[in-house]
Amino acid sequence: MSRSETQWQNPPPLQSREYVSSEIYNNEMIFAEEIEKIHRRTWKFVCHESEIPLAGDYRTIDHTGVPLMVIRGEDGEIRTFINACSHRGALVARELSGNAKKLVCFFHLWAYDTKGNCVEMTRPEGFAECGLSKADTGLRRVRTETRLGLVFINLDDKAMSLSDYLGDALEWFEEPMGTVPLEVFHYNRGVQNANWKQWHETNMELYHEWGHVVNRTTSVAAKGYHERLWRIYPNGHGSLEPLRVQYKNYKGWENRDDQLLPGLTPGEFRVLDIFPNTTIIIRATTIRIDTSTPIAPGKTLVEHRGLGVLGEPENVRADRQKNHNQFWGPFGRNLSEDVIFVEAVNRGIADGGMPYGLFCRHENMMSQDDEIMRAYYEVWESIWDVKPVIP
Amino acid sequence: MPVQLTNDDIRSLVYQTCQALDDENFDKYLSLCAPDYQYQITAYSPEIRKEQTWLKHDRNEMVGLFKMLPQHVRMPGRFFRQACVGSIGDLTKNTEAVHITSSLVVAYTEPEGLSRLFAVGRYEDKIAANGKSPVLLSRTVRLDTRDLSPGAHVPL
Numbered sequence: 308m309s310r311s312e313t314q315w316q317n318p319p320p321l322q323s324r325e326y327v328s329s330e331i332y333n334n335e336m337i338f339a340e341e342i343e344k345i346h347r348r349t350w351k352f353v354c355h356e357s358e359i360p361l362a363g364d365y366r367t368i369d370h371t372g373v374p375l376m377v378i379r380g381e382d383g384e385i386r387t388f389i390n391a392c393s394h395r396g397a398l399v400a401r402e403l404s405g406n407a408k409k410l411v412c413f414f415h416l417w418a419y420d421t422k423g424n425c426v427e428m429t430r431p432e433g434f435a436e437c438g439l440s441k442a443d444t445g446l447r448r449v450r451t452e453t454r455l456g457l458v459f460i461n462l463d464d465k466a467m468s469l470s471d472y473l474g475d476a477l478e479w480f481e482e483p484m485g486t487v488p489l490e491v492f493h494y495n496r497g498v499q500n501a502n503w504k505q506w507h508e509t510n511m512e513l514y515h516e517w518g519h520v521v522n523r524t525t526s527v528a529a530k531g532y533h534e535r536l537w538r539i540y541p542n543g544h545g546s547l548e549p550l551r552v553q554y555k556n557y558k559g560w561e562n563r564d565d566q567l568l569p570g571l572t573p574g575e576f577r578v579l580d581i582f583p584n585t586t587i588i589i590r591a592t593t594i595r596i597d598t599s600t601p602i603a604p605g606k607t608l609v610e611h612r613g614l615g616v617l618g619e620p621e622n623v624r625a626d627r628q629k630n631h632n633q634f635w636g637p638f639g640r641n642l643s644e645d646v647i648f649v650e651a652v653n654r655g656i657a658d659g660g661m662p663y664g665l666f667c668r669h670e671n672m673m674s675q676d677d678e679i680m681r682a683y684y685e686v687w688e689s690i691w692d693v694k695p696v697i698p
Numbered sequence: 699m700p701v702q703l704t705n706d707d708i709r710s711l712v713y714q715t716c717q718a719l720d721d722e723n724f725d726k727y728l729s730l731c732a733p734d735y736q737y738q739i740t741a742y743s744p745e746i747r748k749e750q751t752w753l754k755h756d757r758n759e760m761v762g763l764f765k766m767l768p769q770h771v772r773m774p775g776r777f778f779r780q781a782c783v784g785s786i787g788d789l790t791k792n793t794e795a796v797h798i799t800s801s802l803v804v805a806y807t808e809p810e811g812l813s814r815l816f817a818v819g820r821y822e823d824k825i826a827a828n829g830k831s832p833v834l835l836s837r838t839v840r841l842d843t844r845d846l847s848p849g850a851h852v853p854l
Contacts, residue, residue: 499848520766
């Protein structure tokens with residue numbers, strides 16, 4: 308039965324944790340608070356260590372509008388700095404990646420070493436009168452920690468350690484990602500007309516796999532798909548018990564029995580969602596890592612990485628790349644559809660559209676249970692000193 | 699007796715491949731490709747400083763991809779490929795294939811009629827020169843555009 312205006316606007320007859328207001332996706336004030344209270348206070352995956360293998364290698368990124376530079380020092384340690392010269396704030400590194408033993412600002416040629424120390428101030432005698440010296444003008448360091456080759460940063464110097472933050476969440480990933488050196492072989496990014504949480508929801512909410520023909524045929528139809536249990540960890544992370552995916556169920560594809568990553572059985576699928584916006588997915592032979600950067604309530608930059616084994620033979624890499632590209636990348640059979648899904652949701656929940664999203668599926672913690680999202684939003688709510696006003 | 703191809707033959711072939719994909723006339727597209735056709739889309743990532751292959755298919759895999767398209771969730775609008783043939787290998791030489799480079803612009807038009815730039819890059823084609831009519835032996839789409847959100851199910 309269709310609903311009247313009032314019926315449509317009334318909260319659904321559900322427990323409060325079984326739905327969310329669409330305001331959390333399209334309200335400007337909530338978005339601004341999320342940036343301050345979540346993104347600038349929690350650990351954020353920024354790159355894989357293989358992207359900066361040599362001393363002086365760096366990557367520049369934008370984290371919630373803050374320009375950052377992740378660099379490997381002469382001592383091998385990976386550090387992160389705000390990518391802004393201590394003089395006038397110009398970007399110090401202007402390339403997306405590169406190698407530098409010394410970081411020289413192109414504006415007035417101040418220079419920094421890979422530990423963030425200011426090592427040169429052009430014509431320093433001009434600063435003698437005010438007493439400013441190199442000791443006062445180092446770069447702002449940002450907390451940086453690495454687990455399983457994944458480099459995380461945190462803008463909050465007082466935040467808990469990465470190890471405490473992740474807890475046991477990486478338990479299914481220790482062997483495939485921690486026993487052989489890995490390498491990023493695929494990187495693509497795209498700006499989506501959607502809220503950052505909607506992308507993360509799509510990586511958590513497996514009920515939508517019915518919408519993808521590749522997932523419907525290779526996964527939902529596979530033995531044991533529905534019986535897998537979610538594991539929910541403290542701080543909003545969640546992972547799902549492994550599944551053997553039947554890739555041959557999609558016309559023209561073969562099963563993934565060879566070149567498996569360590570610890571995996573043929574066709575094995577694993578997924579981990581890390582709060583607030585990073586996901587790791589393993590599909591037997593290859594790994595995908597997603598992470599997002601919120602731009603506006605309805606605009607999000609999403610980065611996708613594909614990983615294989617460092618130094619593997621060309622033919623093995625080609626097969627792994629093929630496996631990756633079947634599902635993922637801009638021409639994969641799955642990823643593009645997810646973008647179309649989340650953009651459609653974002654259109655539908657616009658002001659005056661659908662006022663609530665339902666996360667009310669209960670399947671005893673099995674794969675299409677919404678508990679992963681209910682747990683995620685409990686952590687999301689706990690971040691606020693004053694909970695956002697939700698109608 | 700093999701027929702020597704002309705520049706016009708080659709320009710026409712490149713145009714027809716674009717039009718066939720725009721129209722999603724995949725039988726027509728495949729009729730313009732050799733039995734051992736090879737297709738790939740590549741892009742260089744300055745982020746990871748690596749050449750990447752985003753799609754690599756032989757003819758059979760292209761056939762499979764086209765057959766499955768109706769079952770996929772796809773962008774509802776229409777793509778428009780404009781390839782401008784820029785360099786044609788020496789047709790006077792008695793070679794079995796010539797190399798062609800074309801600049802490529804792909805636009806996307808939404809159902810409501812709004813068009814936007816989707817991608818720019820180059821076609822690097824290898825075309826059989828000694829056949830009765832020209833056919834594509836291989837095509838590499840080398841993309842400059844790397845943000846292709848939401849991506850595409852149909853080859854460019």
